[in-house]
Amino acid sequence: MTETTDHLVDVDGVQVDTRHWIGGERVASASTFTDISPIDEQPIAEVAAGTSAEVDAAVAAARAAFPAWAALPVAERSAILRRVAEGIEARVEDLSRVETRDNGSLIRSHRRGVMPRVAMNFRAFADFAEHQLGHPDMEVPGRGHRERVTYDPAGVVAIITPWNAPLMLATWRIGPAMAAGNTIVVKPPEWAPLTASLLADIMHEAGVPAGVFNVVQGTGAEAGAPLTAHPGINRLAFTGSVPTAGVIAKAAATNIVPLSYELGGKSPLLVFEDADLDLAVEIAVEQFDNAGQVCLKAARMYVHSSLAEEFTRRVVEGAAKLTQGDPRDESTDVSALISRRHFEQISGFVERALADGAEPLLGGGPNEELGGLYFRPTILVGAKKDSEIMTEEVFGPVVTISTFDTEDEAVTLANDTPFGLAATIVTGDRDRAERVSAALDAGTVWVNCFFVRDLNAPFGGNGKSGIGREGGIWSFDFYTDIKNSVFSPTGWADAGTGEGGGTDG
Structure with a gap:
């Protein structure tokens, strides 16, 4: 200073x-x-x-x-x-x-x-x-x-x-x-x-x-x-x-x-079996932007079981390539968490998730090489659907990946949260996109895109x-x-002149 x-x-x-x-x-x-x-x-x-x-x-x-x-x-x-x-x-x-x-x-x-x-x-x-x-x-x-x-x-x-x-x-x-x-x-x-x-x-x-x-x-x-x-x-x-x-x-x-x-938010990403996998992986890796400190981020990722293995592998590979470091460097992808207190909160979430049976495929703790407030991009699988890591907003570089088998199951999992800020769908089926977006409890639903909104469109969340x-x-x-001002057609001093009164606007 x-x-x-x-x-x-x-x-x-x-x-x-x-x-x-x-x-x-x-x-x-x-x-x-x-x-x-x-x-x-x-x-x-x-x-x-x-x-x-x-x-x-x-x-x-x-x-x-x-x-x-x-x-x-x-x-x-x-x-x-x-x-x-x-x-x-x-x-x-x-x-x-x-x-x-x-x-x-x-x-x-x-x-x-x-x-x-x-x-x-x-x-x-x-x-x-x-x-x-x-x-x-x-x-x-x-x-x-x-x-x-x-x-x-x-x-x-x-x-x-x-x-x-x-x-x-x-x-x-x-x-x-x-x-x-x-x-x-x-x-x-x-x-x-x-x-x-x-x-x-x-x-x-x-x-x-x-x-x-x-x-x-x-x-x-x-x-x-x-x-x-x-x-x-x-x-x-x-x-x-x-x-x-x-x-x-x-x-x-x-x-x-x-x-x-x-x-807050605990937004879902739903990847269906007919999804453009390249697009789905790109959107998933984007969730580590701003070290995951984004209320709209899709922290809960649900992928159809037929794509789960390839999707998970590619997301882990993509996130592992992200560069963590000083945000003043144009090449940096992931920076630090905002404060020591927040860093300890994120660490606590991950430690409790691991103790509860979740498995880290990437990250899982501090970036020891950088020290300070740098927490590694973290991908967890195997978390129980009602566990803290799946229900509470973490607000850090931490995501979970889970699977589903049917469209109805995907919607149920996505809506199983007190939050309702946003949701993202990746699918190649227009009819499915219409059905699922209508069924999701969220203020904003993105279909085959993410983080796009015109300033003339409404923004806000449901529930908490x-x-x-x-x-x-x-x-x-x-x-x-x-204000609604109602003007009578009668009682005007200039009635009949066509000025100041009138009937139908």
Whole structure:
């Protein structure tokens, strides 16, 4: 860690301010917390540790900025958000370097896909808002009456973001919330807080008015808890674990604040006997991306018994070829786990699975050559279907492979989980693809593909995987109060002139 000035640190050549961003200004705290890189377990920075005082200030700033931002014509808000997108595109390299250092994710993924998608989170919702919200006369003919449906901004939106993809998962909520006319208070993850600070700089440079976007750094207990319970927020979006979601729900319930939750997953991959085996193996090996720290990952792989031997052999061979190491190297495929605590949790899952009869065909423990937080890509077979490794979200580079004999059995196994975030099917039979996708309990089903979604499509999970859907109009449904204004054809001073009243729209 190299301090250059007070509150400013150099992160792999990028200057990052470690203070909060509240009301258009940098704000320090009396105390700090240490941000540690998973790459080498070395401290990166001392970051402002917010408390209820900073949360109060941020919510107050957001509430003060709300009327003017909400009243701004949609086209003008959208123009500002497009400038934010341009600012992100201009700083893809800076954002990539900081996020890679902060959470250990692959820099090549950030450069080629993640950061361009972050920009798209603003540009796409700016376009959508102009199309959907910029035309208030969405009229529905009634019984001689005229009904107008409008989307009014809800107010102040609190967004609590996760550490595995902090900027991307924050902005796909920030984008639509701001486009709809809301103001924002973001609480970044304490394990990867720094790109939120860079986003504040980009917002300011793009002309976002003071108070519209605010960042409160800090821990969940000291900053997150007072934010979720704050009476001044109108919407709450959270991505994270099921236990934390339960705590947040209780806090938000006091103020009757609507929630949007994207939580955990235990997603299945179903490989049928008529599958393109090359494609199935490619999708299976892809599950080790971001060291398996992906909520959508297909951690449970079910393959038809006729293909099981070849599929398993090829997946093991493919995963064994993955390069593990420093994520700042473009050749690295698998990096480190986020923290020492998380590393110990993953180790515990695997140790208990092996003790319970599972067999490791690959990995099964730490990468001794690299040390630190590097856990080897691990493939287990023989796990009991009701064992912990098959029912709990591991959130690491660990997958299981099991077999099935019939389509009905495959569906039953896939749905045997309290989670319902996603599922993937590989089959050459169109009719089967239709039947199985309809039968699966999941918010997203991929057929012969993986990790593909247009921002206009809905996203969310069933069961313990979350509450609600976001994306396209579903985002605006959540971040706005939908109003229906009913106009009578009678009682107008100018009745009969054809102005101001009328009958059917």
